[in-house]
Amino acid sequence: MNEELKRASALAQAGRFGEAAQIYRQRLARAADDPEATHFLGVCLFQSGQRDEGLKLLARSVDLAPGNAVYRRNYGLLLAQAGELARAETELRRLIALDPGNAPAHNYLGMVCQRLGRVDEAIAAYQAALRLAPGDAATANNLGYCLHQRGDLEGAGEWLRRSLAADPRNAMAHNNLGNVLRAEGDAQAAARSYRRALELAPRFAEAHANLALALRDLGAARDALLAAREAVQCAPGNAAAWQLFADTLAALRFAAWDAGLAADCERLFSQTEVEVQDCAEAVLSLVRSAPRGPLFLLLLEHALVADAQFEAQMTALRREALLGSGPLELACALAQQCFLNEYVWRETPEESEIVESLKTDTALNIALRAMYRPSPGLEKPAGGGEAFERLWRRHVEEPRAEAAIAPSIPALSPLEDEVSRRVQAQYEENPYPRWQRAPAAVPYPVRLMLRSLFPQLPAIDIPDNPEILIAGCGTGRHAAITAQLQPLGRVLAVDISRASLAYAARRCKELGLANVRFAQADILGLPALTERFDLVECSGVLHHMADPLAGWRVLVSLLKPGGVMKLGLYSELARRHIVAARSLAAGLDVREARRRILALPTDHPARRVAALRDFYSASGARDLILHAQEHRFTVPQLAQAVESLGVEFLGFEFSDKTALQAYRPRYPDDPAARSFDNWASFEAEHPDTFAGMYQFWVRR
Numbered sequence: 056m057n058e059e060l061k062r063a064s065a066l067a068q069a070g071r072f073g074e075a076a077q078i079y080r081q082r083l084a085r086a087a088d089d090p091e092a093t094h095f096l097g098v099c100l101f102q103s104g105q106r107d108e109g110l111k112l113l114a115r116s117v118d119l120a121p122g123n124a125v126y127r128r129n130y131g132l133l134l135a136q137a138g139e140l141a142r143a144e145t146e147l148r149r150l151i152a153l154d155p156g157n158a159p160a161h162n163y164l165g166m167v168c169q170r171l172g173r174v175d176e177a178i179a180a181y182q183a184a185l186r187l188a189p190g191d192a193a194t195a196n197n198l199g200y201c202l203h204q205r206g207d208l209e210g211a212g213e214w215l216r217r218s219l220a221a222d223p224r225n226a227m228a229h230n231n232l233g234n235v236l237r238a239e240g241d242a243q244a245a246a247r248s249y250r251r252a253l254e255l256a257p258r259f260a261e262a263h264a265n266l267a268l269a270l271r272d273l274g275a276a277r278d279a280l281l282a283a284r285e286a287v288q289c290a291p292g293n294a295a296a297w298q299l300f301a302d303t304l305a306a307l308r309f310a311a312w313d314a315g316l317a318a319d320c321e322r323l324f325s326q327t328e329v330e331v332q333d334c335a336e337a338v339l340s341l342v343r344s345a346p347r348g349p350l351f352l353l354l355l356e357h358a359l360v361a362d363a364q365f366e367a368q369m370t371a372l373r374r375e376a377l378l379g380s381g382p383l384e385l386a387c388a389l390a391q392q393c394f395l396n397e398y399v400w401r402e403t404p405e406e407s408e409i410v411e412s413l414k415t416d417t418a419l420n421i422a423l424r425a426m427y428r429p430s431p432g433l434e435k436p437a438g439g440g441e442a443f444e445r446l447w448r449r450h451v452e453e454p455r456a457e458a459a460i461a462p463s464i465p466a467l468s469p470l471e472d473e474v475s476r477r478v479q480a481q482y483e484e485n486p487y488p489r490w491q492r493a494p495a496a497v498p499y500p501v502r503l504m505l506r507s508l509f510p511q512l513p514a515i516d517i518p519d520n521p522e523i524l525i526a527g528c529g530t531g532r533h534a535a536i537t538a539q540l541q542p543l544g545r546v547l548a549v550d551i552s553r554a555s556l557a558y559a560a561r562r563c564k565e566l567g568l569a570n571v572r573f574a575q576a577d578i579l580g581l582p583a584l585t586e587r588f589d590l591v592e593c594s595g596v597l598h599h600m601a602d603p604l605a606g607w608r609v610l611v612s613l614l615k616p617g618g619v620m621k622l623g624l625y626s627e628l629a630r631r632h633i634v635a636a637r638s639l640a641a642g643l644d645v646r647e648a649r650r651r652i653l654a655l656p657t658d659h660p661a662r663r664v665a666a667l668r669d670f671y672s673a674s675g676a677r678d679l680i681l682h683a684q685e686h687r688f689t690v691p692q693l694a695q696a697v698e699s700l701g702v703e704f705l706g707f708e709f710s711d712k713t714a715l716q717a718y719r720p721r722y723p724d725d726p727a728a729r730s731f732d733n734w735a736s737f738e739a740e741h742p743d744t745f746a747g748m749y750q751f752w753v754r755r
């Protein structure tokens with residue numbers, strides 16, 4: 056290399072791309088076809104942001120010197136960096152054909168395949184690279200990561216450890232090893248790995264988030280919250296980090312005001328697609344210890360608060376706001392809360408009279424009225440301000456959008472069954488569950504999900520682009536989450552209630568989910584479908600049919616052989632308090648039923664339903680204590696059904712590890728936790744185990 060080019064190369068390596076580029080240009084002015092100056096000018100332009108120009112020059116340098124492996128490798132790598140994955144793959148494969156012993160080329164090819172979602176090919180490419188350069192830390196880390204994705208925890212752990220032996224300062228490899236350890240159930244060691252990653256890279260948001268998860272597994276909820284807050288500080292644009300913050304917060308209550316935490320909560324509420332519902336009571340505990348400010352208003356607007364004392368206070372505050380005519384911001388916030396609870400709070404005859412006589416000519420009057428009644432068909436007044444704009448969107452525009460969508464939803468089967476019709480009527484009036492935000496779910500192939508849920512079972516092979524049926528999708532929250540978890544899958548979501556489907560379709564459209572379609576159908580009418588599914592999900596539905604087993608049988612017949620089904624069914628034992636409340640509520644309207652239950656002594660069994668979120672909204676309370684049709688199951692009944700349907704029981708799914716952690720030492724002979732007999736005796740000893748329903752998986 057002559058002196059001129061050496062100087063340019065040194066400048067480029069020091070990041071002084073502009074000065075280096077000038078030298079390469081001078082050289083090209085004298086020798087237009089100089090491949091080296093062409094190539095490195097391309098690199099300099101690419102690195103200084105002129106990507107298209109840079110890539111053109113790189114392509115030209117490869118044409119000028121077709122046998123130069125370095126040029127081709129750099130070209131492939133920078134194409135990949137520019138997101139031109141298909142072209143990058145072509146270049147890297149050409150290079151490998153020319154120079155099969157080029158280890159970095161195999162590694163880069165692996166990275167490209169990984170980004171294209173072709174994990175098996177990525178693994179093969181990394182393995183080829185490592186055969187050529189066995190000690191390469193970066194490639195070993197990449198291979199470890201992909202093996203984890205494939206569910207091979209042992210292999211993943213081995214390669215990540217090798218990577219770290221070669222380069223102990225690689226924060227990413229420590230983080231990846233932490234993930235493997237956590238998946239193996241060793242949260243303590245996982246936390247150590249994440250902490251090591253954070254010593255090396257203190258602003259590594261993913262490692263903070265993973266540390267929060269490990270700490271949560273270890274029961275250190277407050278430390279987990281601190282780690283989750285670090286994650287959002289490092290990555291304020293990352294919805295998953297905000298979701299983790301919300302989820303971690305949900306488990307906690309606060310006795311004193313904490314201004315820093317309150318500021319983070321305010322930012323949390325402004326994340327439009329982060330699910331904040333479950334942290335409502337945590338935020339309530341925080342705002343209770345301070346004068347009512349912005350966080351209090353945000354809480355009212357964004358989350359249904361499930362707390363009897365708060366309900367009583369807010370019912371009184373609403374009355375004051377009505378009688379005192381404002382202020383507008385408070386009226387808007389209360390109206391939002393009442394929209395979320397579907398106007399389930401009690402009102403006095405005096406309030407009813409004032410509300411009925413309110414004109415709807417000003418933003419304030421509309422907001423005052425919206426604290427008590429839905430607001431269809433109103434004219435929008437001018438100048439309401441931001442809070443009113445948000446009220447208008449939720450109370451007027453969104454229901455209008457749903458009314459426009461409803462007629463366009465196709466019907467797959469007629470509704471003939473008597474019970475289905477009664478149940479339909481309930482959900483047409485009160486679509487359930489009402490949801491404003493869905494957790495931002497990151498893709499998680501079913502195969503990996505099952506591997507992590509049931510590590511003791513042999514791997515279950517479900518394609519990464521599964522056909523999915525959601526039977527009884529309700530308002531679509533579940534369908535939206537599944538569609539995000541399975542972006543390569545195609546989701547058909549059906550329900551009998553058109554109002555629920557319209558709600559679902561509106562929300563999924565807003566979320567930009569293109570892989571889910573909705574149709575009206577009774578499960579009993581689904582035998583008409585010719586499609587067959589890799590995955591069927593049916594949660595909280597079959598127990599509302601006249602004959603749940605008949606519905607379940609239809610769903611089994613729609614599974615492909617080897618396909619899996621996730622079900623959610625009520626437990627007789629876990630719902631014993633709800634059964635008591637149901638008999639008390641029978642025949643009453645929802646407000647009166649709630650009033651009587653809230654008036655019970657706190658130790659009355661039926662009063663326990665007042666601890667459940669569903670009790671605090673009209674649709675929830677109807678679903679909970681006034682349902683038109685409800686069956687409940689026992690574990691022996693589940694066992695019998697599984698046997699008569701000829702499906703394989705894969706196991707129960709729990710939202711946290713508590714039940715399995717208690718079950719495993721009690722039944723050491725059943726490591727896969729699949730014995731119905733054991734679960735029946737476990738549930739008898741721990742009758743609230745299935746309070747969130749029997750959630751379980753079967754395979755055809």
Ligand SMILES: C[S@@+](CC[C@H](N)C(=O)[O-])C[C@H]1O[C@@H](n2cnc3c(N)ncnc32)[C@H](O)[C@@H]1O
Pocket residue numbers: 475478479482487488526527528529530531532533549550551552555576577578579593594595596599600678
């Ligand atoms: C409690 S909601 C559950 C909704 C949804 N699966 C979820 O978890 O959010 C029950 C839903 O099942 C629907 N459903 C009840 N019986 C049905 C049937 N025979 N066919 C289809 N959907 C049904 C109802 O309309 C309602 O939307």
